[in-house]
Amino acid sequence: MASETKTFQPDILKALRFPTTPAEILRKRQSLKKELLGQANLTPTRIAILGGSTTAEVKSMLELFLLAQGIQPTFFESGYNRYSEDVLFQNPDLWNFKPDIVFVHTTWHNVSQFPQLMEPEAEVEQRVRREMARFASVWEKIHTELGALIIQNNFDLPHLRPLGNLEASESFARVNFLMRLNAEFAKYARSHSRFLINDIHYLSAQVGLNNWHGRAYWYNFHMALSPTATVPLAQNLAAIVKSVYGKSKKCLVLDLDNTLWGGIVGDDGVQNLILGRDHPVGEAFLDFQRYVKDLQRRGIILAVCSKNDIENAKEGFSHPDSILKVEDFSVFKANWNPKPGNMREIARELNIGLDSLVFVDDNPAERALVADQLPEVAVPDVGSDVSRFAEALEHERYFEVDRVVQDDLKRAVYYNSNAQRSTYQAGFRDYGEFLASLEMTAEIGSFSAVYLERTTQLINKTNQFNLTTKRYTSAEVESISRDPGFVTLYGRLADRFGDNGLVSVLIGRVSGETLEVDVWLMSCRVLNREMELAMFDTLVEHCQARGIRRIVGVYIPTKKNNMVAGHYSGLGFTRLTESSGDHELWRFDVPQSYSLRTRFIRRTAQTLPTSANA
């Protein structure tokens, strides 16, 4: 679908893409920022940077990488090394700032006291506990009083090792102590949903400690990192923020010949493809396939876009060493059409935006064509050396997630089932007959703790079928679920092809006899299945049970949710005169007697509130 807004020229971003040169980014930061600020529809966010060292460089670079992700930050910076004081003593500037995200930029320099030489293990353990308690007191206060998401650096390692290799094994040594603290930070992250680790332990190893620490910068400016190391730090942080705002990519689209195996399957035949441990390049292809399979296992959708006859293309996966199989791909486009058209079809069939796709092809001409015609698609410059393909994908952090929930693990299954449904649909005379044959059942109920993570994930990631695009943190969702001033509904949909999982969320704010829709969204994988009608039927029943007489539907148009522009009129709502172009209000009077809208979904039993005070 052609965008009416000015297409942002990705050329500008080249300096920020793999392979990057930090010195070039530092040099060009002013002009990059100016260009990036020209983008339309930037998502605003408020980030407090609490530093254990000076943070001006971090702020400057983070702004750049966030803008490149379509996120426009406003910053608060703590004074030098006031990361805990500003929180514990409630700096009013920080409290008034009301951050969405607090980034605690601490490094090994901020460990209050390392163990003494030969200190007994029990005392070292006590020291670990004290250090954790010190940090945890800051985090708890941020969570409870500022309500912000926390991104916390774990610890990098010092570049000097007074104890040599014993630093790694002795409990009183600094390196060993820092590793223990990192394990404790990780444990805390696993048990707190609004707390994410910025893994500088990994980043510093990737950059190399000698490049990570700039001693002159520490002594002159108290910068814990060299300016060039600030670039990967900011990129990593921006990827975390991107994932929180649901801007990570969803689908990896792959070429086949010389991308997933060496050789041309149509010319060389399956038996002659270079793939497997008996050939150095074949082993590299095998490792890339394994990396792709790992992405698929954790919920990234796979698709094929290849210039091939489809039979030949599919036959390639019958190679005995191929880790990937045809059934791993949710969409398979192998034909001789130009790839941009196939990419559009892939997005359409998956019901996701072009901006959710990443395209990997060894052929620079194909990459250039897709990048030129579909600027929304991410096209990394992977080169032609398969041993670097995964590195390019990793570098760009396309698929960063803030957590992995059970539904992610099943995603490929859902989308594959969708492909089966499409084929199945072709055999029916009309769409109603098809829907009836699906034998759909929906479980719709009030928010449940079991689904809290998935509910929050949908709220923060759904862009298209989303009436208000309001985002809530998991703490806020939990609070809303317990608040009698709200009606909350989640919806799961299953059919003869499988379970689609939790696909719809609705939050209504109750005031007297009126319910105003605060959130109403649905995953695009169940579009045109009447799930929205099933949700509406349940909402009306809840309203009837609670004595609510009127439902006010809210529609806040965005660049991405045009598909629901006619949602309320389709349900019989009347547009209110107080509506404005960017905030439409619609009214529905709850009738005493209501005819169910959905014809093809059987709703499973649910508990309705029994009184107005329920």
Add this chain to the structure above:
Amino acid sequence: MPKMTREEFLLEMDEILDLKPGTLRGHEKLEDLKNWDSTALISLITMAETNNSAQISPDQVVGCSTVADLLRLAQVDGSSS
């Protein structure tokens, strides 16, 4: 790696300060340059370090008053130190 020429250095300084290529000639006073701030200072030090292997301290940069002083500090070819 060959050291940067005077022209290359000035072009990179233009970029750091978000000026049109060819703006800086060398005689400019730093205090008159709109974007000359601590961020630009760090970018300059990194540039000198990366391209010319020149170790410059912030104190030395603060002691400069013109672009020509920076050229000398960064040991750019054609600038006497």
